[in-house]
Amino acid sequence: MSRSGPVGVGFIGTGMISNTYLENLTKFPDIDVVILGDLNTELAKSQAEKHGIREWGSADDVIAHPDVELVVNLTIPAVHAQVSGRAIDAGKHVWSEKPISVDRESGRALLAKAEAAALLVGIAPDTVLGPGVQTARRAIAHGDIGEPLSAQTVMQYIGPDIFHPSPEFLFAKGAGPLFDMGPYYLTTLVHVFGSVESVAAVGSKSRATRTIQAGDRVGTTFEVDVPTHVSALAKFVDGGVSQSVFSFDSPMVKMGVVEITGTEGTLVIPDPNRFTGEVKITRAPAPAAIMDPAVWEDVPITGVYAERGLGVLDLARAARNGGRPLASGELGYHVLDTMVAIDEAVTENRVVAVDSRVAAVPPVAEDFDPFAATLV
Structure with a gap:
C-alpha cells in the first residue's frame, strides 16, 4: 500500500539514548513518532509522556502497529540483529543503533532478509552525516589537502562506568571501546578512504572487573x-592507511581526534561523535619553520545543523522515494566486519583481511534540510 505524508516511526528501546533521538525526530516534519516500546513498559510510558508521543507499550506492540513503517532499534548490541530481524519480518524498515550485530553471520543474514523483503536497513552512527564531517569531506574532495594518504584517530578516557547507571553492556561482547566508539571513527575513515582491506591490532584489559560509580547501583x-x-592499524583498498586508539583505560582524555594527512596538508575533522565542530587545515611549512607550531586555516562549516536522528530521516525519505540510505546497512556491516577483524587481530596476533566491501558513500547534499517537509 502506497503511503503519503510523514513516515510513521516506532521505537524499540527507550533507555538513555532515546532522549536525543526523540528530541530531534519530533521536530522533523517528515517523521511521525507513533509509539514507543520497551521491555519496561513503564519506562516507555514515561518517555512517551516526556516527549509527547501518543502511544507506548512493548516491542510486540511496536512491531504490530499498522502505522509504523520504520522501527528505530535502540536495544543493547547483543540483540540488535534479533530485534531488527523481527521488525523486517513484520514488513518494517529498520534503523538500528550501532553495531548492526555482534557477529558477521547474523549481520549478513539480516541484510539478506531485508533485501529479500525489499526493505531498507540503516545503521548508526549518523553523526557522520552532520555538517562537521561533511564539510571536511567536501574540503578533501575539493583537493584542499591533495591526495589523502593517512589518518590518525584517538578516543580515550577512563570509561563509561564513571557516569552510566547500568554500564555492564558496554563491557560485554559487542561493546568495549572498539565496538562502542569504534563505529564513529571507522565510519568516518570509510567515508574518506573507502573500504578497509586489512587490519592489525594489539589490545589489553586493565582489570577483570569494574565498579558502577553513578546512579542507584553505585558500588555494584x-x-x-x-x-x-x-x-x-588499517590499510584501505583504494590506498591510504590509518592508526587508531580506542580506550576505556586512560585518565587523560583525548576524544574526537581525527586527522587526515594528504600530499598537500593535514586536515582535522571534528569529533565524529558530534554533528559539527571546527574543520581546520595546516599545510607544509617552509624548511626554516619546520619546528614552529602549525599554522591553521579554518574551513567554514556548511550545511544545516541537526542532531541524532538524521540517519532515521534520511532512511525514511529513501524508503518513500526509492533511494538508498547514506548510513546504510551495507556500510554498517563493513564497519562491523572491520571491528571483528580488529578483535581477531588482537586475540590471534596476526594481520586479518577484511572480506566485505562497500560502495563509496555519497556526500550529503549541501541543501539537505531536516526541517523541510518533503513527503506529501
Whole structure:
C-alpha cells in the first residue's frame, strides 16, 4: 500500500539514548513518532509522556502497529540483529543503533532478509552525516589537502562506568571501546578512504572487573568481557592507511581526534561523535619553520545543523522515494566486519583481511534540510 505524508516511526528501546533521538525526530516534519516500546513498559510510558508521543507499550506492540513503517532499534548490541530481524519480518524498515550485530553471520543474514523483503536497513552512527564531517569531506574532495594518504584517530578516557547507571553492556561482547566508539571513527575513515582491506591490532584489559560509580547501583561490581584498550592499524583498498586508539583505560582524555594527512596538508575533522565542530587545515611549512607550531586555516562549516536522528530521516525519505540510505546497512556491516577483524587481530596476533566491501558513500547534499517537509 502506497503511503503519503510523514513516515510513521516506532521505537524499540527507550533507555538513555532515546532522549536525543526523540528530541530531534519530533521536530522533523517528515517523521511521525507513533509509539514507543520497551521491555519496561513503564519506562516507555514515561518517555512517551516526556516527549509527547501518543502511544507506548512493548516491542510486540511496536512491531504490530499498522502505522509504523520504520522501527528505530535502540536495544543493547547483543540483540540488535534479533530485534531488527523481527521488525523486517513484520514488513518494517529498520534503523538500528550501532553495531548492526555482534557477529558477521547474523549481520549478513539480516541484510539478506531485508533485501529479500525489499526493505531498507540503516545503521548508526549518523553523526557522520552532520555538517562537521561533511564539510571536511567536501574540503578533501575539493583537493584542499591533495591526495589523502593517512589518518590518525584517538578516543580515550577512563570509561563509561564513571557516569552510566547500568554500564555492564558496554563491557560485554559487542561493546568495549572498539565496538562502542569504534563505529564513529571507522565510519568516518570509510567515508574518506573507502573500504578497509586489512587490519592489525594489539589490545589489553586493565582489570577483570569494574565498579558502577553513578546512579542507584553505585558500588555494584561487574565482569569485563572485552579488551578495554585497542590500538589498530588499517590499510584501505583504494590506498591510504590509518592508526587508531580506542580506550576505556586512560585518565587523560583525548576524544574526537581525527586527522587526515594528504600530499598537500593535514586536515582535522571534528569529533565524529558530534554533528559539527571546527574543520581546520595546516599545510607544509617552509624548511626554516619546520619546528614552529602549525599554522591553521579554518574551513567554514556548511550545511544545516541537526542532531541524532538524521540517519532515521534520511532512511525514511529513501524508503518513500526509492533511494538508498547514506548510513546504510551495507556500510554498517563493513564497519562491523572491520571491528571483528580488529578483535581477531588482537586475540590471534596476526594481520586479518577484511572480506566485505562497500560502495563509496555519497556526500550529503549541501541543501539537505531536516526541517523541510518533503513527503506529501
